[in-house]
Amino acid sequence: MPRIVRFHELGGPEVLRIEQVDILPPGPGEIQIRVKALGLNRAEALMRAGQYLESPALPSSLGFEAAGEVASLGLGVDGFRLGDAVSVIPPLSQAQWPTYAEIINFPAYLVVKHPESLGWEAAAALWMPYLTAYGALVDIARAGPGDFIAITAASSSVGLAAIQIARQAGAHPIAITRTSAKVPALREQGATDVIACQEQDLAGSLNLITGGKQVRVVLDAVGGPNFTPLADAMAPGGILFSYGGLSGQPTPYPLAQVLAKNLTLRGYLVHEITGNPAKLDNAKRFILEGLRKGDLTPVIDKIFPFDEIADAHRHLESNQQFGKIVVRIAPL
Template sequence: MRAIQLSRFGGPDVLEIVEVPKPGPQAGEVLVRVHAAGVNFFEVLMRADRYAVTPQLPMFLGVEATGIVEALGQGVDASLLGARVAAPLFASSRPFGGYADYVTIDASLAVPLPDALSFEDATALMVQGLTALHLSRQSPPSAKSVLVAAAAGGVGSLLVQLARRQGAGLVFAAAGSKAKLELALSLGADAAVDYSNADWPGRVREAAGGAGVDIVYDIVGGPLTAAALEALAPCGEVVFAALGRYALGAPEMETMIGRNQSLRGFALLPLLSADVLRASLSELFDLAAGGELVMTKGGSFPLDQASQAHRLLEERGATGKVVLIA
């Protein structure tokens, strides 16, 4: 079978397509013929050795896939054969390998897909969907004013919708282009600001009645975090889920203390027991299948064009989820 291998760090062109043996399911596992695999920005960072943890090479990238169960390991329920499923590899004992024609995963982690939900859309609801859902659970937006950074991205576009669905008082979207702002507005944001304009925090404060917003969902990090503090109300909260791109120092923390503001960290995997994972994905899949969540598509690429998919993400050219079609 084909798989995308990373054997050295570098630009998108270091990704190479190789032939490897087709895996066989072990006891308790299923073999999934991959139809779609998600491409994530943290994988772009891994490829360039800019992630928080340097992975061991060689490795096969890809932490999420969807497809059809083609074979069963010993002890697996026979009804799973031929089922359309999501394979959240990131929650398994072998968290990589989704950029391939086949993957194996523990049968208890394979989540059935509604017939009305495409493989591509289901893929968009794994890492990004779970992140958006649990961000909104960690810091509920109900009756509060919230700011969603990167509001046209895979996580942000879903978080805008979930915040609106959960009764946020006001939803502000921050993004970096007119097209992305228009997308966020179409998904339910009340107002949108371009954070390439230096005065964007003041615009948010003004639109929020002068005091600022109650919650900032920060999935960007870096200089944006400090700027977002200017848009945060007294007693407000920054929820930080930005892949380790920290930029706050002692002056910013002192300001937050003086304004009774809080900084809350967010890490997805510790929140996901097997039961929580299955229930959360099933909830997202049902919402999407019923038309209550809209997935924004950033682009679909054949498996052998993984380097082009990485390049698109690296250049910030994608709006929504990027997937590989195996």
């Protein structure tokens, strides 16, 4: 029987268990995928710990990203063949459509035939970061030449995808990281400037970098006290996307800056793109074209074997990674 990762109680990485289960054939409109690799996301650690937007019924599995081969087709599925190399778009519910398994059934409309040259690990590291960054920077903010874009948690998979997409749009990505340790790597990935926010004055550094033009777009995964200096450095009419709260500290509302500059502060999740078929089609075309041209390249931090899923989660929560953490699944 194929194996699946499940947890029977909320808690740390130690609650993750690998169990053998029977997998039903794919239902109408579903594709069964033999998983080769899966990508890890912070949302999965949060759900495992009972801190995510979704509250799973226990026991539950989890996971948003995977890549593998088409193993079987459900009734009414067209456009795919057995053996196709595919990867999955993050679903609305990871409890309903989990990816941490050797075999998964997935809605066909969330399955993509990616370039075979991409490789399983890179394909499993693709859709969550690039769709998240695309939705904020391209679909909503319409980032373009000359825009200054500040990106917090810049060494995360989303942060690195945002740097690449900003460069593709002709904008100036400013990477914000905690310390100077990752500065050279972030520059190598295309950041035009890098700020170590625990070592430098954030607002002052942003204003110096932009030469007084200020930042039009902020993509923030951190929240907390840095919200105010970020708002200080924003241009009139600028937009700040908040898609996470990694700081764990209270996030002040910068009322004075919002009023004085007519700023837009908005919550943002990738489901704004994945839940809209027209927007998702545009995003897929954009990302696949970026891959073809070489403008977009998933960055992988470390690859763990499936049996070490708990260690992979520990590494995820260490905040030491640079890019996506991937789990490789050996052939059945």
